[in-house]
Amino acid sequence: MGNVKISQEIIDAINDPGSIKVLASISRTGELHVVPKGTITVNEEGNIRYYELLEGSQTNKNVTFALWFGRKIAINIITPDRRSYQIKGIPVKSLVAGKEYQKHYERAMELIPDSDLAAVYEIELTDVREESYPVRFAEEARDNPLYIHLDKLAGQA
Amino acid sequence: MEKPKARDPQWREKEPSYKEVVARYPDLPATWILKADLQRRGLYYTEAATRKIDPAIHATNSDVATGFRENRDYVPEGLIWKDGSYLIANFDFDQKQPARDPYTIDVVNDRIVVVDEDEVLEEIEGFWEKPDFYDKKASNGEPLRKYVQARPQRLDISMNHYCHFWDEPGEGCKYCPLSPSYLAAGKKEERYDFRYVKEALTEAVKQKGRFSAIMLTGGSQLSGSELLDDELEGYLALLKIIGEIFDGDRVPTQLISSAFNERQLERLKNETKLLTYTTDIEVLNKEKFEWICPGKARHIGYDEWKRRLFAAVDIFGKGNVSSGVVLGVELAEGKGFTDEDEAFRAVTEEAESIISHGIALAANIWRPAPKSILQNGKAASLDYFVRTYREFDRLQHKYCPNPYTDDFRRCGAHVGLDLMRV
Numbered sequence: 001m002g003n004v005k006i007s008q009e010i011i012d013a014i015n016d017p018g019s020i021k022v023l024a025s026i027s028r029t030g031e032l033h034v035v036p037k038g039t040i041t042v043n044e045e046g047n048i049r050y051y052e053l054l055e056g057s058q059t060n061k062n063v064t065f066a067l068w069f070g071r072k073i074a075i076n077i078i079t080p081d082r083r084s085y086q087i088k089g090i091p092v093k094s095l096v097a098g099k100e101y102q103k104h105y106e107r108a109m110e111l112i113p114d115s116d117l118a119a120v121y122e123i124e125l126t127d128v129r130e131e132s133y134p135v136r137f138a139e140e141a142r143d144n145p146l147y148i149h150l151d152k153l154a155g156q157a
Numbered sequence: 158m159e160k161p162k163a164r165d166p167q168w169r170e171k172e173p174s175y176k177e178v179v180a181r182y183p184d185l186p187a188t189w190i191l192k193a194d195l196q197r198r199g200l201y202y203t204e205a206a207t208r209k210i211d212p213a214i215h216a217t218n219s220d221v222a223t224g225f226r227e228n229r230d231y232v233p234e235g236l237i238w239k240d241g242s243y244l245i246a247n248f249d250f251d252q253k254q255p256a257r258d259p260y261t262i263d264v265v266n267d268r269i270v271v272v273d274e275d276e277v278l279e280e281i282e283g284f285w286e287k288p289d290f291y292d293k294k295a296s297n298g299e300p301l302r303k304y305v306q307a308r309p310q311r312l313d314i315s316m317n318h319y320c321h322f323w324d325e326p327g328e329g330c331k332y333c334p335l336s337p338s339y340l341a342a343g344k345k346e347e348r349y350d351f352r353y354v355k356e357a358l359t360e361a362v363k364q365k366g367r368f369s370a371i372m373l374t375g376g377s378q379l380s381g382s383e384l385l386d387d388e389l390e391g392y393l394a395l396l397k398i399i400g401e402i403f404d405g406d407r408v409p410t411q412l413i414s415s416a417f418n419e420r421q422l423e424r425l426k427n428e429t430k431l432l433t434y435t436t437d438i439e440v441l442n443k444e445k446f447e448w449i450c451p452g453k454a455r456h457i458g459y460d461e462w463k464r465r466l467f468a469a470v471d472i473f474g475k476g477n478v479s480s481g482v483v484l485g486v487e488l489a490e491g492k493g494f495t496d497e498d499e500a501f502r503a504v505t506e507e508a509e510s511i512i513s514h515g516i517a518l519a520a521n522i523w524r525p526a527p528k529s530i531l532q533n534g535k536a537a538s539l540d541y542f543v544r545t546y547r548e549f550d551r552l553q554h555k556y557c558p559n560p561y562t563d564d565f566r567r568c569g570a571h572v573g574l575d576l577m578r579v
Contacts, residue, residue: 028579065579067240068186094241096566097309097367098286099214105366117366119241 004125006087011042013079014087020078023050025062026071033058039111040075048075048089048123051108055118063121067091072126088127095120160201161251163258172538175273182543185576191271191279192244193546193572194539196522199250199259200271202232206262209269209284216287216307233284235308235569236262236269242578243285243309243569251527256535285309288367290360295353304349305357311567312361312371314354316391319347320376322452330439330450331530332486335376338528347376348391355398362402370567371399374413379456388414389421396429407432411562413481416457416465422472433562434473435519437481438462441507448492449483467514475515476559482508484545484573485523485537497541505548512552517560519571520549546573553577 006014013019021040025033037059039051052060066073067090075087095101096119108117130136140147165171175194179187210217216234236244250259261272262281269281288307295301306313323329323336362368373395378388392412399408412425413435425431440446443459453462469478487493487500494500508518522542525534550573553560561567565575 061579064240068188068579093239093282095282096241097237098283102364102366 004128005046006042006125006128010077010085010087010128011046013077013083013085014040014042014048016079018080022076023059023063024074024076025059025066026073027058027062028065033062035059037075039108040077043122047092047125048087048121050121050123051104051111051117052119052121053108053112053115053117057118060118063091064094067094067121073123075123076131082132084131084133086127086129086131087125089123089125091121091123093122095122158252160261161253161255161259164254164256168257173540175278175539178539178543181540182547185543185547186240188238188240188279189572189575190539190543192238192242192575193522193542195244195246195260195271196572197524197536197539197542198257199252199255199524200246201259201261203261203263205264206269207232209264214286215284216291235285237282237285237309239280239282240565241282242565242575244572245570251525251532253527256525288361289364290357293360295356297353299353301353301357301360304353305361307361307368308569309566310367310369312358312368314358314371314373314395316373316375316395317347317378317388318344318376321379322377322450322456324379325452328452328455329530330453331489332439332449332483332523332526334526334528334532339376341528351394351398354395355402358399358402370409370411370562372411372413372562372568377415383418383421384456385415385417385421389417389424393424393428396425396431400430403430406430409562411435413437416462417469418465419468419472422465422469426472432473433477433479434469435479435481435562436462436466436469438466438511439481439483440487441482441504441511442487445487445493449486449489463511466511466516470515476517476557478515479517479519479558479560479563480511481563481571482518482520483523484520485542486531488537488541489523489531489534491531497537500537501541501545501548504545505552508549509552512549512556512558515556515558517553517558517563517574517577518549519560519563519568520546520573521570522572546576549573550576 021037022034023037023040027033037050039053041049043049054060063073070090072088072090077085101120104120105117108115175191179190210233217232233246235246238244263270263272265277269283270277271279271281291302291307293301295304319339320329320336329336373392379385381387392414399410408430410431411433412431416436422434425434440449446459447454466478466480487504488497512518522536524536525532560574560577563571563574565578
């Protein structure tokens with residue numbers, strides 16, 4: 001199971017309502033599914049919490065599948081200032097009833113009036129990396145110095 | 158209460174273990190197989206687990222209306238699994254001489270866990286919580302929970318507490334403890350006054366985010382101008398009460414009743430806001446049905462029951478009709494199948510003939526219930542249930558009936574339908 005901790009900078013990026021958040025999952029037959037999920041946040045334990053607002057959605061099916069078999073789902077966060085973070089994790093809990101669920105039910109309606117919360121998922125983190133292009137470009141230059149066109153280097157001597 | 162011991166101390170040597178079944182079906186979640194085995198073998202709460210129950214929070218022993226309960230100890234109505242699904246754990250396990258050793262619900266490191274042979278197999282999220290209306294009273298001073306019961310997301314109304322297929326000696330369904338429990342308890346009140354049902358429903362739905370469906374059921378009533386007409390009139394009256402509480406043309410409701418004919422079904426569809434209809438064929442084999450459900454066989458018959466199921470699809474629509482099955486009772490000692498492979502072939506072939514009509518099969522696990530005619534029997538192996546559920550799931554994914562009123566979160570009694578979540 002995951003136990004990766006994330007920095008406050010990334011927590012802030014995930015919790016920022018202005019960030020774009022997409023969730024990628026795999027179905028029982030191996031089909032990929034990638035959709036925006038604006039209700040992704042970080043909970044008090046540092047795990048990902050996501051509100052599933054459509055009970056019949058493919059994501060709901062796929063995240064349950066991942067929970068059953070200990071498989072990963074992936075999330076990408078794009079901040080308003082164009083930083084990107086990729087987070088992977090394993091769903092460990094699906095909350096669909098009870099007083100705690102009912103608090104989230106009302107919170108979901110505050111966020112999106114008339115929404116109908118289907119489930120609250122908790123996802124333990126296994127991998128976190130920044131995917132912003134300047135950061136990844138610098139990593140590529142460091143780790144794979146041969147992966148560059150020569151015209152980029154010409155005239156630099 | 159001490160943990161009950163299995164009638165046959167060598168039972169583990171005679172069938173595949175939980176772990177062997179898990180290894181045999183890697184495409185099925187191990188936690189789901191454990192749930193199935195809990196329903197088959199039963200469970201026992203340690204003192205530490207019992208101390209985790211808070212009557213101010215949790216639902217305990219509230220199904221007084223149905224009369225199914227065998228265990229009157231202080232136990233929760235049900236468990237909630239980490240994947241959000243439920244385990245019905247409140248009644249009808251044999252607490253005295255079970256065929257197999259029950260699982261133990263214990264507490265380790267302050268967490269509620271499932272234990273077998275001193276090994277922790279799974280952590281459980283918690284117990285079912287009681288709804289707000291359970292602490293309130295009807296206008297007659299009786300607790301509202303007497304009239305309507307709650308699962309974590311569903312309201313249950315038991316219209317008739319006695320089944321009249323038991324009127325003739327030997328005609329009751331052999332697996333069912335409902336009417337024997339009713340008679341043993343000396344009860345006289347077959348039905349409660351619907352006024353108080355309405356009061357309970359009105360109060361219950363004030364709780365935000367708690368309920369998403371209403372289920373009506375009860376024992377069969379054969380009387381009336383035509384067979385089952387009195388039962389029909391009762392449900393019509395209850396459904397009209399529900400219709401007064403909710404807006405819209407249809408309300409997320411499920412009626413589990415005797416097999417009504419087309420005229421009766423049309424009335425349900427046209428005069429109420431009922432959304433889904435269920436009539437339980439119970440046994441997926443005509444010959445075994447006639448032995449196990451003789452009253453149903455004599456008054457309606459297997460072929461006619463099935464035909465009425467199909468007719469219900471024409472009236473309520475594909476996806477809005479389902480049928481309950483008491484899976485495994487076809488292997489009961491007496492006139493049941495004696496070979497699990499033979500039973501598997503017969504049951505799955507019959508299942509396809511029903512599922513292919515767009516009818517979901519809500520199959521629960523038969524375990525011999527105390528006070529039922531088959532109370533001294535022995536449930537099938539875990540492998541049989543898992544293999545059969547797996548085939549049902551393949552068929553249901555193929556033909557796509559919608560089992561949602563009997564699914565993992567509204568009902569929780571039919572573990573096989575959990576597989577339709579993915």
